[in-house]
Amino acid sequence: MNKHCKKSEDLSAYLDGELDEKTRLKFETHLEDCSACMEMLHDLRCLHGCFQTLPQQEVGFDLAPAVLAELGRQRARPASLPRFNWWRLLPASFAAAATVLLGVFLGNLLTGAPDAEVAAPTLAMFDPIPPGGLCIGFAECYPKERI
Amino acid sequence: MNKSEPCGSWQQLQDHECIALFQHGEQDAFAELVRRHQNRVYRFLLRMMGCREEALELTQETMLKAFRVLPGWRPDAAFATWLFRVANNAAMDRLRRKKVVKYVPIEEHMDFPDPAAGPDDELQSAQRYRILEAALRRLQEDYRQVLLLREVEEMSYAEIGDVLGLREGTVKSRIARARQALLEVCKGRI
Numbered sequence: 327m328n329k330h331c332k333k334s335e336d337l338s339a340y341l342d343g344e345l346d347e348k349t350r351l352k353f354e355t356h357l358e359d360c361s362a363c364m365e366m367l368h369d370l371r372c373l374h375g376c377f378q379t380l381p382q383q384e385v386g387f388d389l390a391p392a393v394l395a396e397l398g399r400q401r402a403r404p405a406s407l408p409r410f411n412w413w414r415l416l417p418a419s420f421a422a423a424a425t426v427l428l429g430v431f432l433g434n435l436l437t438g439a440p441d442a443e444v445a446a447p448t449l450a451m452f453d454p455i456p457p458g459g460l461c462i463g464f465a466e467c468y469p470k471e472r473i
Numbered sequence: 474m475n476k477s478e479p480c481g482s483w484q485q486l487q488d489h490e491c492i493a494l495f496q497h498g499e500q501d502a503f504a505e506l507v508r509r510h511q512n513r514v515y516r517f518l519l520r521m522m523g524c525r526e527e528a529l530e531l532t533q534e535t536m537l538k539a540f541r542v543l544p545g546w547r548p549d550a551a552f553a554t555w556l557f558r559v560a561n562n563a564a565m566d567r568l569r570r571k572k573v574v575k576y577v578p579i580e581e582h583m584d585f586p587d588p589a590a591g592p593d594d595e596l597q598s599a600q601r602y603r604i605l606e607a608a609l610r611r612l613q614e615d616y617r618q619v620l621l622l623r624e625v626e627e628m629s630y631a632e633i634g635d636v637l638g639l640r641e642g643t644v645k646s647r648i649a650r651a652r653q654a655l656l657e658v659c660k661g662r663i
């Protein structure tokens with residue numbers, strides 16, 4: 327391995343022709359006396375030569391038609407949707423569904439009291455509402471010791 | 474320009490001329506831009522990702538983005554540089570998501586091809602590039618990026634700075650460190 331030289335950054339830029347005139351001349355003077363930089367320059371040139379031997383892989387087909395077809399597909403998707411946007415109806419649908427469910431629930435409270443007594447223990451077992459959380463009012467929803 | 478004209482006429486146009494035609498609704502001009510740049514972008518992505526399918530997918534993604542951006546394109550940057558910026562961002566996003574952006578210590582056991590395997594010149598050259606490709610895969614991504622852009626794409630430091638969003642001074646020091654790292658990985662093998 328090369329002994330590191332503080333000028334290795336300049337060396338790399340020198341190889342790439344990216345040093346300004348003044349820095350380049352200064353570096354060339356340094357290069358004459360620095361064996362580490364000389365050795366490194368040789369290695370970097372080898373490396374560059376090796377990069378030139380890398381195979382030039384290709385896509386292998388014309389990508390343009392595939393890109394244009396994909397664009398066509400992406401354009402077709404929103405165009406096929408109705409202009410008024412179906413998702414705007416979502417709140418109305420939810421409101422309608424909620425109204426129906428509320429009606430059914432209130433109807434049950436008024437007319438189906440005996441059924442509620444049977445259903446309540448089942449609810450207590452599976453109800454996801456934690457103890458102390460808001461509940462519609464069945465005593466069985468809560469642990470006995472808290473009542 | 475007439476759509477029925479042979480491809481040869483497109484090839485004589487500069488990128489910015491193709492872009493101008495595309496901005497006036499000529500879709501064949503876009504197809505020409507894709508044809509012109511697809512292999513360079515693909516090769517860069519292939520070496521960044523190490524997988525043909527992913528490289529193809531990201532090349533297509535890059536071209537799709539170009540199609541969307543080009544109508545409002547102003548020629549304040551080279552189109553090729555811009556393409557590489559998009560491709561590089563796509564590659565880094567994908568690598569980050571796959572959580573493979575990591576530094577692999579150079580001491581780690583490496584499965585390098587044996588450089589002394591063939592006496593033949595051509596075979597030796599093939600071995601050398603395989604060793605180089607294996608070494609590149611072992612480098613951290615930010616080193617691999619700059620080396621591919623410099624050594625393969627032969628971009629200037631200013632162009633690399635544009636692609637990666639870095640100052641030229643940072644590009645200079647990163648390339649130097651990347652070369653040092655690469656030499657350490659494949660020292661004596663190429």
Ligand SMILES: [Zn+2]
Binds near residue numbers: 331
């Ligand atoms: Zn030196």
